[in-house]
Amino acid sequence: MSNKFELEKSVTDAFLRSKGVTRYKLIRPESDPPDIIVQIGDKLIGIEVTLIHNSQSQIRLENSYIKVFSRVRELLIKSGIDNLVIRVESEKIKGLQMEKCAEVIVNTCLENLNRIGYRRTELIKNPIPGIKKIVAFRMDEAGIIITFDSRSNTFGPLRSDRIESVIEDKIRKLNKAKQEAPKQHSCLEENWLLMTIAGTFYSNYAGVADDRLSISLENCYDRIFVYHEKKNWIKEISAGLKVV
Incomplete structure (x- = not known):
């Protein structure tokens, strides 16, 4: 799989099956974001797929x-x-x-x-x-x-500040896309952000440090997930507006 869409499609497919969703259709969108559109029954969900590293x-x-x-x-x-x-x-x-x-x-x-x-x-x-x-x-x-060694906890959990940074960047991207192509986005009933853990094959990430995060922007995603494809775990993230 050499092109970006096929890679994102493969990750989304694995993610949905890990969630127990078996009947769906994956559609290539006209523009980005979202990276992929999932049709479940009559419902259309836009999914933005992004790789997340623990740290440089x-x-x-x-x-x-x-x-x-x-x-x-x-x-x-x-x-x-x-x-x-x-x-x-x-x-x-x-x-x-x-x-x-x-x-x-x-x-x-x-x-x-x-x-x-x-x-x-x-x-x-x-x-x-x-x-x-x-x-x-x-x-x-x-x-x-x-x-x-996949059993080790050497690399620990993904840090909250790293996840917050990715979420805020994707919120800006989605808000801009909604302004530029409102008709395309009006047909989507929900928008999901799917952050997939990247790294070498047996890199161990024990999970996420915190599943309730405070961010500096109002969240425009209906649901946010962190997904480890190799270890097959999913964590849903709650992102609220930071109180200043």
Whole structure:
């Protein structure tokens, strides 16, 4: 799926099914916003889909570990390993020694290779600053997979100020669109904001810090959701006008 609409359609489809909605039609709108129109019976709902990151520091951390994981895969393949899943519980640290982390992960796996089976096996705790735990297991098909440990709470909840910032930006965008194309928006019975969590495949986001937020603009969305597609959880957000 290379174009934006198909990606947004896929996310919306997964979101609706996670909510238990099974009968609906997804329609491409004439202009943006909304990103997609959902028809449920005779009701038309405009949905604005946006990716939300925990923070720029989170993104940098993930990118650093992606490089570590790539190096681990390279070293393991050279060692003749071809069917292993490794999950690393990482921690935030300044000046991450990427090459050293990669060597520690590889050496830990090689030293414990005989006891790694098809069940999740804990190999080591706190071997080096930046890594809290390394676990591994084998799989039937050939391949090396290295990811973040999905059971860890390393990255914590999404901060309220980050979510508030996204909501306010989308409110401005929707209000402007309603002014410029009132006829198109008059046919929509509701407008939803769908914020989807972005990041690497096994990045752990424990939820949202607060589901009742105070924002500086009057909310024009009927419903606001945070949705984690990989972990399949949905949190509805209540956004009220901040009292000055």
